[in-house]
Structure formats: structure tokens, C-alpha cells
Amino acid sequence: MTSAKKLLIQNGIIVTCKSTAPFEGVSFKGDLLVENGIISKIDTKISLDGLADVDVIDATNKLVVPGFIDTHRHVWEGAYKWMGDWTLFEYMAKTNFLLANRVEAEDAYISQLVGNLEALNAGITSIVDHSHLSSSEAVVDSIVDATKKSGIRSFFCYARMEAFSEAFSGGTPNKEWQMAQIKRLASELAGSDRITLGLAIDPVNDAFYDDIKNELFPLADEHGIDIFSTHYVGGPNGFGAGGSHAFASRGLLDNKSILFVHATSLEPSEYENIKKSNSGVSVTPEVDQGMALGRIVGFTAEDAGIRVGLGVDCSTVVGGDMFAVMRSMLTYQRRLENDEYLQRGELPIHLKRKAQDVFRMATIGGARAIRREHEIGSLEVGKKADIQLLDLTSPSMLGAERNPFQAIVLHATVADINKVIVGGEVLVDRSQPSSAGVFTKVNWSEEVKKAHESLERIRSKFQDWEGEEEQSYTGLRQGMAAMGLKFAA
Secondary structure, eight states: OOOOSEEEEEEEEEEEEOSSTTOOEEEEEEEEEEETTEEEEEESOOOOTTOOSEEEEEOTTEEEEEOEEEEEEOGGGTTOOOOTTOOHHHHIIIIITTGGGGOOHHHHHHHHHHHHHHHHHTTEEEEEEEEOOOSSHHHHHHHHHHHHHHOOEEEEEEEOOHHHHHHHHOOOOOHHHHHHHHHHHHHHHTTOSSEEEEEEOOOOSHHHHHHIIIIIHHHHHHHTOOOEEEEEOOGGGOTTTTHHHHHHTTTTTSSOOOEEEEOTTOOGGGHHHHHHTTOEEEEOHHHHHHTTOOOOOHHHHHHTTOEEEEOOBOTTTSOSOHHHHHHHHHHHHHHHHHHHHHHTTOOOSSOSSOHHHHHHIIIIIHHHHTTOTTTSSSOOTTSBOOEEEEETTSTTTTTGGGOHHHHHHHTOOGGGEEEEEETTEEEEEOSSOOTTOSBSSSOHHHHHHHHHHHHHHHHTTOSSHHHHHHHHHHHHHHHHHHTTOOOOO
16 A cells, blocks of 8 residues: 555445434445545445545455454563463562563563554554553563554553552652653554553552542643553452542542443442443453453443443453454353243243444444544444444355455454554555565564563573472462452462
């Protein structure tokens, strides 16, 4: 593709949910015109007459679909695929308290780049990056530079992690330095179309809630920051205990919207707090189930009128694509509801939850969860041109025209994605295989070499990697048990 400011996608089947209630899904054969990164026209046929400086994509036998929105991921972990059999606290001990201390700027760059490219490769065009690796200015800059290089649309939520470290590992306070980093990033990223600065806030004690109210939120107001990501697990895990009540009781939802991640302890008494503040919930069904985080509240919250999006969370623990996330969410909910029938000795006449429901969560639902439904999440005139094309000639997609939503959710894989476009720019293109890979801005073969070199550097910093991991995990378990958490015998 050239650097033309116009892009015309012709002859495709456009599949999207609308951005206003009831967010119904539509699909039809048509053309889509992009100008300066924005969808300017959608019609059954758009003529090239009068259009100059335009690139044309023939989408015959293609579904034209909004890019997925991942509302929660720790992108910096992208190159570390060995954590799938770990519990939550095992992951924390071995990753946040051990591996992170051995990741230097060069390592952070390549793993962050890999994480973002993995998402783009899977049709994810927007990502809420809960970035909790902030050990030095050089590391932070490397992470931001890698995000820029990838071209993804990132809602980059910088985590003020020193309070977390103090509470759980006795770390040295570093608040002043991290506050300075936030100010610097706010200035440097101002006006960026691809990277929007947010804040990752995980209160672990009353003092941190006070910091949010008295320091972080005023700083956010000063710099126009309006995306705040917080983990809310609760239950035996104990993270984010109190959920929205803890924020609301301190006045922190009076004029702020929070993205509550996991929300596995969400109670009906919280619904009004979350709805009134236009806050959202990010559900990560694969990690929620695999790490024993609790019940998955996606449909429960959505039925209550809450804004709900989907997320991968750790692509070190589960796959990095939204197809698996959608299927996991849908299967979990269907199992719950089908079990109710079976326990009564009945059979369902129809399935209550449809594929289109989780497609909605993965697209416009994610946009609504971060209050960006006016910009992204659907294919409509005036929206940013974040688009993926899926191949209808692959074995898993034949016949998809009859019900594209079912085909996308229940049958599609990453291999079926033909192109991924962000802001009108083609970033993934499988139509022209190259030894350099499918990414248009990155030579994948070269980046793979850098990733392998980084892993060797990290490995060299351990005398007994597995032994040190187990020692870290044992120490964390003992510390958490002393705080009242109960681990199985």
C-alpha cells in the first residue's frame, strides 16, 4: 500500500454492531471509504470517480469487521510464553517480583513490541495496556517507543506501582519519581492519535486511596487523563476488596469513571455506583477461570446496564487473541444457564446467549467500557478506521455469509485474518507473503532474533531460574498468609 490519504475497501461484507442502544448487529455487502484515517462513507457501491490519491482494497470474499478492542492486557510481557500453569500469586511472585527486576530497557522494548504485534496479528486494533513495569525512565521510554513502532492504538495506563511494592515486598518508596514520569509522559504524548495516556491504579491501602484523591486525580485533571484501570478481584484473593464501594465512599466516583478489571466480586449493590459514574468492567474470562479469580460477571453486569468489554490480560498465561476470549465468555455463560435447565430436569428450547452478544463485547462494548464509543468499536461514518478483513475462502469460514457473527465468534482463527488496519493504515497484510513477515512497519524476522537475544540475557541473570522462582513464590505465599489469605494444603 502507498501513503495515500484515502483508502477504498470494495466488495466486502461489512459486519458491525451499531454504537447506540440496543447496539444491534448488521451485515451487508458494500464499500467503505476512509479519508485521513476516518471512515467518511459507507454505501452499497462507492465510485472511484472524483477520488484522487486513493488506495483500493478488493474485499471480495472478505468480511470487513471492526478491529477488536482488548480492554485489559499487560503488554510488556509479550515475549514470555511460559506462565500458563501458574496461579495468580505464583504469577505475581515469579513475574512481578522476580522477572521484572531483570528486564532492562532493551528487553522491555522487544517484549512490548512483540506484545503489541501479537495483538495486531489477531485483529486487535485498540488495547488498554495496564503497564506495571516502570523500574526506570529508560524502561518506560523503551515501552512507549515500542508501542509507537507497532502502530497499534494504545490506551497506555502507566501504573504507579511503588505503593504496591511497599505493601507486598517492602520496596523503597518512589512516589515522587513516578509522579514526575506521569507528568513527563502526559507532555510527550499530548496530541498523539495512537497513544492515549491513562493511569493504572491498584489501591492496596487507605494511604493509596488518599494519593488517588489528593494527587493522582488532580494531576489527571491537569493533563486531560480520563482512563483509569484498576484490578478488582476480591474474595479469597483479596485484591481491590470493596470494589466500587471503596471508590464511591471516598468520593472517587463523583466525577471520574473507572475501568474495573475482572470484577469477579461484583455485587448487585455496586451496580448503581458503576452505572451512575459511567464506569466500565473489563472481563478476562480465560484468566479469570484459569487463575481461580472467581465468577465471571460479563453478562451479569451487562444485563444490569453496565458497560462491559473483554480482555486477554496476560498473553503469557493464555493466548493473545480475542477469538478465544469470545468463545470462553460465551461458553462459560451458556454452561451456567444450561445447567439451570438441567438441574430442573428440563432442556432449553433455544440458547439464550448468542454469538453476536460476545462480538458486541469485543468491539463496541470495549469502546463503551472506556467511553470511546464515539471514536472506535464499530464501522460507522465519522469513526476511526480501525478495521480487520477476514477471509471467507478459508476452511473455517466457508458459508459465513449466512451468519457472520457466528462464524467470527465460533469458527474464525487468527489465520483467517487477511488484513488489519489502524487509522486507515494497513499494519498487517497476509495477502502478500514476505520473508520479513506480515507486518508492514516491522521486519518480523529481525525482531525474532532480538527477542531470542533478550531471553538469553535474562536467562544469564539467574543461577537457578526455577529455584529462584519457587523461593520467590514461597516468600509471597508466606507473606500473604500472614495477612490472612488461606492457601490450600
